[in-house]
Amino acid sequence: MTLFLAGCGKPFLSTLQPVGEVADMQKSLILLSSAIMILVVVVVSIIFVYVVVKFRQRDGEEERIPKQVEGSHKLEITWTVIPILLLLILAVPTVSYTFQLADVKEMEKEETDALVVNVTAHLYWWEFEYPNQEVVTSQDLYVPTDEKIYFNLKASDVKHSFWIPSAGGKMDTNTDNENKFWLEFDSKRVGQAPEELFYGKCAELCGPSHALMDFKVKTLPRDEFDQWIENMKNAEPTAETELAQAGEEIFEQSCITCHAVSADQKGVAPNLTNFGNRQMVAGHKANTPENLADWLEDPETFKPGNKMTGAYDELKPNEIEALVEYLSGLKVE
């Protein structure tokens, strides 16, 4: 089964193909603990088979009782000390890494140069706020490479869990407290994923669309990241064609109550400032006009239990067409 599942690894979402410091530490713990466990299983199995064969009852010796060893100090000490040693070998790096991974002093300073991202998990989407840059986005997380990115994690409704398998994690998002940790993406290794794009997952069963609660992580060199932040701040929704203008009108009558189209606003639904740049619609289907139209027409089939179902009056085919045109044009270069 393990060999079979090992084939599922992809460079953009595998803990076994780490892309940064945190993932490296976690992978080394996975390997160390697996090695210790395999060693124990192998040694115990060999001893077990040996004992069963050697001390089995033989024909004509039904009455023979082998030498009894209970209470042997030598054996008792051996099988107590060996597990203690094994646990110590496992405990030293585990405790050390636990403290290193929980070190978020840098983000808690009054004035900090560290990049902080406030993550809010919702049924079934993700909001990412860069408080020091005053930018809000959703679904696609943009991060610079080669530096620590500090996360403040919380949830708005039920418990979710924030997980970027290639980079490390996971950590729960709760409704009543903030969890904090950091991750790092190594610029030399982000190329292992097509378009330097990694997959993020919700890792806590949260409802019928839990498995569809995905997000993407786009890694950029620091200067390009700064440029992206600048572009997001200056982004303005545009509607160039007549069809898009009709879509904008529908959007402003209905969708705008929940969805923002400028990067300075949080919302009760995903911020759509750069929707046209996203790879996915609703987090799990390719961002094509057909899929977007299907989603607008019937969100429930697309993503069961989502909050968009029933939030607006049914749309006519021409209204959907106009909205698709408008939304696809919401882009940030």
Ligand code: CUA
């Ligand atoms: Cu959110 Cu599972």
